[in-house]
Amino acid sequence: MGTVAVVIWMVFLCCCSAAQGQRRQLRFDGKTGEFRILQVADMHYADGKRTRCEDVFPQQMATCSDLNTTAFIRRLILAEKPDLIVFTGDNIFGFDATDAASSMNAALEPAVSSNIPWAAVLGNHDQESALSREGVMKHIVGMKNTLSQLNPPEAHVIDGYGNYNLEVHGVEGSSLANKSVLNLYFLDSGDYSNVPLIPGYDWIKPSQQLWFQRTSAKLQRSYLNKPEPQKGPAPGLAYFHIPLPEFANFDSSNFTGEKQEGISSASVNSGFFTTMVTAGDVKAVFTGHDHLNDFCGELTGIHLCYAGGFGYHAYGKAGWARRARMVVASLEKMDKGTWGAVKSIKTWKRLDDKHLTGIDGEVLWSKSSRQKRMLR
């Protein structure tokens, strides 16, 4: 290899690792002390302009297509300036998608072209076109700007595709710059039961729960130990598609938001809620799947939250705006104006109306108090 070739090679390696480093390490904003996550649930994208909307008013029908879904996500990105966009499954509605890869590319294009890091998990419809669940997740992992992963490298056998975690580090230059102060867990909640005696939707399996449990324990050890040992675990958030059976524990007296349909969880309880309570770091769970539910309710220290339906080629309710959920974690301001650990985690929803109206704001967790307060 000549000198020029070596230099080119070194520049290439340098760029690659810089790009990878930039892509892989999520971090709180040094100006605002915030980390902002936009959750997009159930886009149900199919063939773009050719794919008509469902459950909109008759007068909207003629001009309404998947492009309305695209327009909504573009407006949200501009308005909320998220640091991460999370797609919680049924990103495409495979049954109506002529080509899974093209549909996925089109559905996720607003995220890709925004240059904002994004992560996705699978729903129960993503594999209904030409790609298997493994195939569709592999396709996602190969897309630009994504932090999605196929599965954890350390878990040799794990159920599903798209089980991974992301660390969000403290502000660059602060004492927690090299620590994960907010942990994001992504899991594949599957599609349909393949157990003959159990009808209905799939669930999170023991292999996934053990991976989650060990990952959480490892992250907590690292956070509580030197350097910069912290007193309690960093808060965690979990994202997946199908709600847990525990989502059925609420009614309007103890949740914020709306419940307009039943909880389409698995028909059995696979124990993941118990596993999360035991781990102790997860403060909120965010799912999709039931488009007409958009509530958050707290049970045993964990908020169970729906995002509400996002996509226009998905069942919904005419007059009940498509919506998305924002989560913003904020750091504690320290002496000398630097930033510390996470102080609070807030959430609200944005409606696809003229003003992208924000509703149902609430504090999900705060360092000083677990008391729930209404923000707006």
Add this chain to the structure above:
Amino acid sequence: MGTVAVVIWMVFLCCCSAAQGQRRQLRFDGKTGEFRILQVADMHYADGKRTRCEDVFPQQMATCSDLNTTAFIRRLILAEKPDLIVFTGDNIFGFDATDAASSMNAALEPAVSSNIPWAAVLGNHDQESALSREGVMKHIVGMKNTLSQLNPPEAHVIDGYGNYNLEVHGVEGSSLANKSVLNLYFLDSGDYSNVPLIPGYDWIKPSQQLWFQRTSAKLQRSYLNKPEPQKGPAPGLAYFHIPLPEFANFDSSNFTGEKQEGISSASVNSGFFTTMVTAGDVKAVFTGHDHLNDFCGELTGIHLCYAGGFGYHAYGKAGWARRARMVVASLEKMDKGTWGAVKSIKTWKRLDDKHLTGIDGEVLWSKSSRQKRMLR
């Protein structure tokens, strides 16, 4: 080493491996084609003769002690001639036991001296004396004639102490002599929750469920593959102490036996029932813990059974006899008079009365039909 020493050494090795072989390999009886399991739940043994009975009639009190528990198990062994005795926890009532090891030795003495193989798991009271849960399980594993194991050697990290499985092979000389035709799973259901936000009893953790799942899968592969490939999985039975939350799904309309108190399961669902239904081989679960419940009910293809309280130094009900549960698996009779795979699994209970009255007999599983039939 001289010749004599070598011969002695060889004899010693030979005896050891024969003894170990005899101890370790459970097998169906060549004459009857049966394998008989006696379940003893909640002996609550403490200091023997000095330890008084609970909840017996006033006139019995003066002469009633732990020795009544011992006498009951001796009579049962003589009457039922079990091939395996299973102790499903709270074998000793640690709080009243001066010395855990001595109490355990005394409690299990009838099994040890019978020369019948026996297996034990821990309840929530076994560790309340001088030994920890690990210590008390290690003590059990070191006792004579036991097949109990501390934990599976292949699961490097597993919760609890006393998670293991036992294979029961077909009749010696038959085509299934080297196959496990009945699989027994033993699990540690723990004692009390150590999660601050979850009150009450403990539960079976993801690490234990994954071990169970993999063990079941391995056993099924081996059973369905050559040599002598079988068509469906061999039936399995699971033994542990604390009932699952799913035990609460029954009432007198859909169980056999009695329910005289609430189901003291963990206050959360850790998914083990789902994991067992998914595995597909377990036909029945046998627990103790709630002394006044002795029912069996079927849910999604799995019978959930209590044994009923056995020990006299345990809460109970005067006039409601202490009791134990028998399970008998029977092999199919083949052409030429040999024995095949398991044809049926039956259960009944024996009361500690004059005639050791048998009650509530039922078929838990049969190869040809899953229909429940009453036997007696």
